[in-house]
Amino acid sequence: LKSGLFVGVGFVGLGVVTALLTTNFNDPLKAISDIYHLQLNVFDMGWPAAAAVAYNTAVGALIIPICLGVNFLMLITKTTRTVNIDLWNYWHFAFTGALVAIVTDNVAFGIAAAIINEVIVLIVGDVTAPLVEKSLGLPGVSIPHGLAGAYAPIAYAVNWIIDRVPCLNRIDINVRTMQKKFGVFGEPILLGSIIGLLIGLLAGYGLLPATAADGSTTPSVLSIAVLMGAVMVLIPKMAALLMEGLMPVSDAASAFIQKRFQNRGKIYIGLDAAVGTGHPVTLTMALILVPVSIFLAFVLPGNKMVPLADLAVIPYMLVLVTPIVHENGFRGLLTGIVVLAVGFYIATDLSPLITSAAANVGFDMGGAAAISSICDGANPLTWIITRSADVLGPLGLGICAAAAVALAIWNRQRILKEAAQMHDVDAAAAKDAQ
Numbered sequence: 001l002k003s004g005l006f007v008g009v010g011f012v013g014l015g016v017v018t019a020l021l022t023t024n025f026n027d028p029l030k031a032i033s034d035i036y037h038l039q040l041n042v043f044d045m046g047w048p049a050a051a052a053v054a055y056n057t058a059v060g061a062l063i064i065p066i067c068l069g070v071n072f073l074m075l076i077t078k079t080t081r082t083v084n085i086d087l088w089n090y091w092h093f094a095f096t097g098a099l100v101a102i103v104t105d106n107v108a109f110g111i112a113a114a115i116i117n118e119v120i121v122l123i124v125g126d127v128t129a130p131l132v133e134k135s136l137g138l139p140g141v142s143i144p145h146g147l148a149g150a151y152a153p154i155a156y157a158v159n160w161i162i163d164r165v166p167c168l169n170r171i172d173i174n175v176r177t178m179q180k181k182f183g184v185f186g187e188p189i190l191l192g193s194i195i196g197l198l199i200g201l202l203a204g205y206g207l208l209p210a211t212a213a214d215g216s217t218t219p220s221v222l223s224i225a226v227l228m229g230a231v232m233v234l235i236p237k238m239a240a241l242l243m244e245g246l247m248p249v250s251d252a253a254s255a256f257i258q259k260r261f262q263n264r265g266k267i268y269i270g271l272d273a274a275v276g277t278g279h280p281v282t283l284t285m286a287l288i289l290v291p292v293s294i295f296l297a298f299v300l301p302g303n304k305m306v307p308l309a310d311l312a313v314i315p316y317m318l319v320l321v322t323p324i325v326h327e328n329g330f331r332g333l334l335t336g337i338v339v340l341a342v343g344f345y346i347a348t349d350l351s352p353l354i355t356s357a358a359a360n361v362g363f364d365m366g367g368a369a370a371i372s373s374i375c376d377g378a379n380p381l382t383w384i385i386t387r388s389a390d391v392l393g394p395l396g397l398g399i400c401a402a403a404a405v406a407l408a409i410w411n412r413q414r415i416l417k418e419a420a421q422m423h424d425v426d427a428a429a430a431k432d433a434q
Helices: 002-036 046-057 058-075 086-104 106-137 148-163 175-184 188-202 221-260 280-299 309-318 329-360 380-392 394-431
Strands: 042-044 082-084 269-272
Touching: 002 046, 002 188, 002 280, 042 309, 042 329, 046 086, 046 309, 046 329, 058 082, 058 086, 058 106, 082 106, 082 329, 086 106, 086 329, 086 380, 086 394, 106 148, 106 269, 106 380, 106 394, 148 280, 148 329, 148 380, 188 221, 188 309, 221 309, 269 309, 269 329, 280 309, 280 329, 309 329, 380 394
Parallel strands: 082 269
Antiparallel strands: none
16 A cells, blocks of 8 residues: 555656646747747656656556566576566556557557567567676676667667777777766756756846746746756656655565576576666766757757756666677767667657657646657667557567567577586586596
């Protein structure tokens, strides 16, 4: 009962903060669009609001037991080594499922899409686990995170291309030492306030509130700065209430799975991407990419979303990028720019569906006409599954399912091969000992 109440209070709090964001930033962003002839009319509502929408749908209501069952089945069939105990972040799968349910008008198809998403992300967690262990110093840990995992293939592709380009393949920027230079300005409240200050200045606001001839009041640059700082601080706190409500379920599931699979060889424990956001390379690259993302939003032709609440998730997007590029700052930043540029177009394209999903569950959008997010609104895996189902219907979903099954079979072969090699090594060591 207490957990359920915490989840409910978290939903209410997220609605209040999202309304605060959209209500107070609608006019300045409209002013910026008018002054610079832009079409930035899609609000970045933030990942907690997206999670609230996902869990309030028919798919979200069933997602935790379904995903636990799929994970259990994959462990038994040896198509994964990851036990994903990060139950809260099952919302990423529910989000994909909710969008597919809308485009197909079929909840069963939405659930199938959520399962496809989970299977692919679990396999990504397996493949990247050795790199995560080395980079983060967390043995036995993988990151089957719906957001971070979606960008791992892009990081591999960018890394592969750079390896084959003369001169570029020799560039390596050490960003570890750059983190100290950001200091207090890397904290969310100051980062948000600075962004709010820039928005106010670009909108042509003054340092003090102004009263127009019709009696309307224009807010000041400073008030916009404080409001944005407040949003950056309050959204994580409201999300913490949601997570507090789900923790008892997560702990119980973790205890159950570890007890049942303790004698099945190497098993990775799947954790939230948050465990990697504090990495000095990841954090420094994220701080550099925050202003870059705002610049991209203004200059990319066709983009309609302005980044706001979800600027704080940029470190999560880079958690698996950092180990994949072997902590090379140049490659990481280049990957980040590609990821953000592609993400803005995806977020713009999916905004009608996300807005519809929010309206269907009665989520308070604070008067915003259209919403999206940098988080799963810009997720390439979510986009591929959703648009496949949208354009090709059941056939598109079937193609995605076939791809997920093929990856699972490939992963099983990889797991069995590694297990055989480990068995041979152990046998040789035992023979030498004798």
